[in-house]
Amino acid sequence: MTGSLTIIGTGPGNPGQTTPQALEAIAAGEMFFGYGPYLDRLDLRPDQSRIASDNREEIHRARAALDAATRGARVCVVSGGDPGVFAMAAAVCEAIETGPETWRRLDVKVLPGVTAMLAVAARAGAPLGHDFCAISLSDNLKPWELIERRLRAVAEAGLVIALYNPISKARPWQLPNAFKILREVLPVTTPVIFGRAVGRPDEHFAVAPLGEAHQQPADMATCIIIGSAETRIIERPGMDPLVYSPRGVGM
Amino acid sequence: MTGSLTIIGTGPGNPGQTTPQALEAIAAGEMFFGYGPYLDRLDLRPDQSRIASDNREEIHRARAALDAATRGARVCVVSGGDPGVFAMAAAVCEAIETGPETWRRLDVKVLPGVTAMLAVAARAGAPLGHDFCAISLSDNLKPWELIERRLRAVAEAGLVIALYNPISKARPWQLPNAFKILREVLPVTTPVIFGRAVGRPDEHFAVAPLGEAHQQPADMATCIIIGSAETRIIERPGMDPLVYSPRGVGM
Numbered sequence: 001m002t003g004s005l006t007i008i009g010t011g012p013g014n015p016g017q018t019t020p021q022a023l024e025a026i027a028a029g030e031m032f033f034g035y036g037p038y039l040d041r042l043d044l045r046p047d048q049s050r051i052a053s054d055n056r057e058e059i060h061r062a063r064a065a066l067d068a069a070t071r072g073a074r075v076c077v078v079s080g081g082d083p084g085v086f087a088m089a090a091a092v093c094e095a096i097e098t099g100p101e102t103w104r105r106l107d108v109k110v111l112p113g114v115t116a117m118l119a120v121a122a123r124a125g126a127p128l129g130h131d132f133c134a135i136s137l138s139d140n141l142k143p144w145e146l147i148e149r150r151l152r153a154v155a156e157a158g159l160v161i162a163l164y165n166p167i168s169k170a171r172p173w174q175l176p177n178a179f180k181i182l183r184e185v186l187p188v189t190t191p192v193i194f195g196r197a198v199g200r201p202d203e204h205f206a207v208a209p210l211g212e213a214h215q216q217p218a219d220m221a222t223c224i225i226i227g228s229a230e231t232r233i234i235e236r237p238g239m240d241p242l243v244y245s246p247r248g249v250g251m
Numbered sequence: 252m253t254g255s256l257t258i259i260g261t262g263p264g265n266p267g268q269t270t271p272q273a274l275e276a277i278a279a280g281e282m283f284f285g286y287g288p289y290l291d292r293l294d295l296r297p298d299q300s301r302i303a304s305d306n307r308e309e310i311h312r313a314r315a316a317l318d319a320a321t322r323g324a325r326v327c328v329v330s331g332g333d334p335g336v337f338a339m340a341a342a343v344c345e346a347i348e349t350g351p352e353t354w355r356r357l358d359v360k361v362l363p364g365v366t367a368m369l370a371v372a373a374r375a376g377a378p379l380g381h382d383f384c385a386i387s388l389s390d391n392l393k394p395w396e397l398i399e400r401r402l403r404a405v406a407e408a409g410l411v412i413a414l415y416n417p418i419s420k421a422r423p424w425q426l427p428n429a430f431k432i433l434r435e436v437l438p439v440t441t442p443v444i445f446g447r448a449v450g451r452p453d454e455h456f457a458v459a460p461l462g463e464a465h466q467q468p469a470d471m472a473t474c475i476i477i478g479s480a481e482t483r484i485i486e487r488p489g490m491d492p493l494v495y496s497p498r499g500v501g502m
Contacts, residue, residue, distance in 0.1 A: 019269070020271065083373070090381070122362060134383055142502065234344060234348045244345070
């Protein structure tokens, strides 16, 4: 008997943004591994089992899931957003590379999803309409100096920046520091977008100029999009403004 | 009577990757504006009208759609992938900013979708598992010198690079030039992923080392992901290799 491992993303949290392909994989799965709050979004049947773990335990979770698949189960590993963006797909690959030969023979599939920055961008208008990048602000797995260097390089190059994992109780000073670095490169009027749980009942969404961005609340689940010097705000009567990055520049 | 304008993305083309939210918006729409091949993916009813235009006419299409919405129609503007990534959402915002005041009063919504790089990445493994960027290689709306500078900056900064609009009949030399620049910064063994129509019957998918990447076929609909120096390949017996970028670096 041969098991399988499917790595899925539920999208940003609004059920209307989970792909039919992911829903089909969930219906076919037997064992579900993931961070508790992501597993909570699934509507599992009594015959489907749920193995929740903390969000700092990705590699252990990946190994447990691969082991269960090797024993013959149809396993789903569940991320929020897209599983390939700062999420479980890379952890599973890492576990396969360093694990037993049998894991390389497994049927492993990754199903894409709507990642947080796309949902936050859509809520705002079109801030990712020009060249952009996605950077995780967590220095758990890379040195802070490298993050600083990257922020400076991409801001100077004129890319819009989406920040993932911007802040947590264990990492309180990194986000204010990132804003400080960016203020050295970008105008203080540059639009900064904060989106959390976009499209869900507990949504938090705000736009602030870079010079005041450090005053906005944010947590691990917030995705922050920092415009380039070209990013614009269109005021609209009685509605949120539209924030967008023009397609063209310097022509 | 008040119209509305909803900007949707169909995802990469596999019907299982179009979100339920986008399908709902399509069902509710009356007039559909978009590039012909994207409109072809929709299953429109006889009472829904289809206004196709060429893919170089984004701003005219945006204005026509806004005008129709102002006259009271429920209008959908249709992109492939995500409408906010090198697609129609920015063109519509640009049209609103430069258009009549009435366009600012319209009910405009952007619904996110699965953008091409996420589908190509999922097909490959997890190449976007670490910091990455998305750059359009088209110099129709920005100078080529700026694109060169950006490629160099992001490659030196260690970001994985997703290239959109890599090549067309009118732009034949830009992609080979981009590879040349990247070979000056990255190892010739860096994995480069080519994905076209991923998840569709006419899928083209290939992985080549940067040193040989210029020999691979590509067109406007190809999304190309260039790894960082950290990106790895896991060979698997009888299956495509997995390509992934480790979550951690330099620790």
